[in-house]
Amino acid sequence: DADVTQTPRNRITKTGKRIMLECSQTKGHDRMYWYRQDPGLGLRLIYYSFDVKDINKGEISDGYSVSRQAQAKFSLSLESAIPNQTALYFCATSDSRGSNQPQHFGDGTRLSIL
């Protein structure tokens, strides 16, 4: 979905490094989410945000932090990366004003921690 842009698309880094994944959207949605996808586990929610400066933990927030400084941007940080954080990471948005409120996803960031 070109309206939700994630950078970088791929990243390989070493254990202990700090990493930031960026997400920006042009959909004008108020809500943003970070998920990780692992084979056989589906998508698991890391953090979500309902508005600027609003931050909420998801089911697997340990080892991650986020920042929502503007409505269109939501960044995910790994303060000290470890190998089991190797995964495919997705950013998603949704609009709280709609009734059905589907999520719209970026194309993902493939992160490998060596």
Add this chain to the structure above:
Amino acid sequence: GEDVEQSLFLSVREGDSSVINCTYTDSSSTYLYWYKQEPGAGLQLLTYIFSNMDMKQDQRLTVLLNKKDKHLSLRIADTQTGDSAIYFCAERPTTSGTYKYIFGTGTRLKVLA
């Protein structure tokens, strides 16, 4: 607890119909979504249904909902090789504060030429 389950794999021949199944456990009113994930891409919304509906049709896609059994299916008519992808079922219970989307593990559809 809340859970969404799907079978992991489905293989069909080109031109046949595909039926991908999903079961969910939440008992409240809920939205149910189908997403498609192609290699190297994110999840693309295909269709959705609210739990007060039984069926929704959109071109080659038909969604059927059995509320009693909490069973959702996605039928793809005249399946093409371009339909090969992973299909995710997801639900959003409307009583959860609307933030929670529960995803299944995905069904990998392989279309044989």
